[in-house]
Amino acid sequence: MKLALLFFSGLLFGAGLALSGMTDPSRVIGFLDLTGEWDPTLAFVMGGALLVFGGGMLVLRRLGGGKGCFGCELPKADSEPIGKKLLLGAACFGVGWGLAGFCPGPALANLGLLRVEALVFVPMMALGMAANRLLGRG
Amino acid sequence: MQTSWIYGLVGGALLGAASLLAAAVSGKIPGISGIFEKALFPQGDTTWRWLFLAGLVLGSLATFQLSNHAASFSPVSPLWIHAVAGLLVGFGTRLGGGCTSGHGICGMGLGARDSIVATLVFMAAAMATVYLR
Numbered sequence: 580m581k582l583a584l585l586f587f588s589g590l591l592f593g594a595g596l597a598l599s600g601m602t603d604p605s606r607v608i609g610f611l612d613l614t615g616e617w618d619p620t621l622a623f624v625m626g627g628a629l630l631v632f633g634g635g636m637l638v639l640r641r642l643g644g645g646k647g648c649f650g651c652e653l654p655k656a657d658s659e660p661i662g663k664k665l666l667l668g669a670a671c672f673g674v675g676w677g678l679a680g681f682c683p684g685p686a687l688a689n690l691g692l693l694r695v696e697a698l699v700f701v702p703m704m705a706l707g708m709a710a711n712r713l714l715g716r717g
Numbered sequence: 718m719q720t721s722w723i724y725g726l727v728g729g730a731l732l733g734a735a736s737l738l739a740a741a742v743s744g745k746i747p748g749i750s751g752i753f754e755k756a757l758f759p760q761g762d763t764t765w766r767w768l769f770l771a772g773l774v775l776g777s778l779a780t781f782q783l784s785n786h787a788a789s790f791s792p793v794s795p796l797w798i799h800a801v802a803g804l805l806v807g808f809g810t811r812l813g814g815g816c817t818s819g820h821g822i823c824g825m826g827l828g829a830r831d832s833i834v835a836t837l838v839f840m841a842a843a844m845a846t847v848y849l850r
Contacts, residue, residue: 584742585765589772591735592749596773597780597787599728600721605791611840611847620725625821627729628736633826635737651744656827659814661834668813669820669835673842675805678850680793682817683810684749686803687770689790691778696792700803707807708754 581649593688599624602688604680604696611677724786736822739769746827748819749773750810794850813839 600606600620609618639653647653659665676682681689681700689697739747743765756766781788794802810816813835815824820839824832 581742582765582768585739586768586772588735588739588742588747589769590776590779591731591738591772592769593773593776593778594780595728595731595733595735595776597728597777598731598784599725600786600789601725601728602777602781602787603790604793606721606789608793608847611843613844614848618721620721623722623725624729624732627726628733628822629729629826631730631733632736632740632822633733633828635733636740636827639737639741647741647744649742651742654740654744654746654823654827656824656829656832658829658831661831665813665831665835666838668809668811669838670813670842671805671809672813672816673809673839674846675802675809676817676839677843677846678794678805679799679802681799681802681806682749683753683806684773684816684818686806687749687753687773688777691774692781694790695796696799699796699799700806703800703803704753704807705757707804707809708750708757708811709807710804711808711811712758 584648592684595628596684596688602685604685607676607680607682607685611680721786732818732822733826736818736826740823746815746819746823748815748823750807750816751819754811809839 596602601624606618606620610621645653686697686700736747752766752769755761756763756770820832820835825836
């Protein structure tokens with residue numbers, strides 16, 4: 580049951596990504612490009628998502644007192660200290676996002692159609708993660 | 718084009734609902750970069766993570782087939798740039814502890830200070846990159 584619900588939430592996530600238009604890199608770049616003909620869509624996507632997730636978590640916390648389903652605890656906002664890793668990591672991610680208009684979700688979503696951009700991006704993303712793991716260990 | 722904000726809002730609400738469900742069932746912050754990393758380099762329970770990722774690919778594939786709006790796709794850069802971008806996104810999201818979903822939706826939705834800072838930084842870096850290229 581737990582696994583079925585998580586598979587279902589993946590389906591929902593993929594449908595949301597595709598429907599929002601954020602799987603099209605040109606729409607993402609249209610938002611990030613402040614000098615061109617600005618496309619506000621991404622702001623609506625973030626707004627809708629934040630409203631439902633943030634509001635939903637508040638309601639669940641009220642109802643269940645911090646308990647999730649199947650005996651788990653709801654995740655908390657455990658803010659890490661804001662240090663070099665966070666800032667450098669976010670900056671690297673931002674540069675990559677701006678270069679191709681892909682963040683992890685939309686890149687994975689485009690794998691289904693075997694789009695060559697995703698087929699190049701996703702393995703390189705895995706390699707980047709592996710590099711971070713190696714550096715973190717050293 | 719004028720209606721794209723409605724699709725954005727509805728799609729965004731679905732992303733929020735999906736994240737909410739995944740968080741309530743798994744007890745984890747369901748960020749895509751984290752789920753992908755922990756599925757690929759096994760850490761904790763990998764079964765649900767692979768199932769979630771399979772759902773993500775299938776859910777978007779089905780939506781691409783059903784909606785012309787969803788199916789539109791125009792790449793903005795040559796393939797070699799996608800290779801460089803993928804490397805930076807993989808490295809950066811894990812070093813910084815999250816991506817657009819983990820920090821942007823979940824972390825900010827919970828009011829986590831580090832997520833708000835991270836989101837401002839990657840937004841600014843992405844905008845600067847688009848401006849300069």
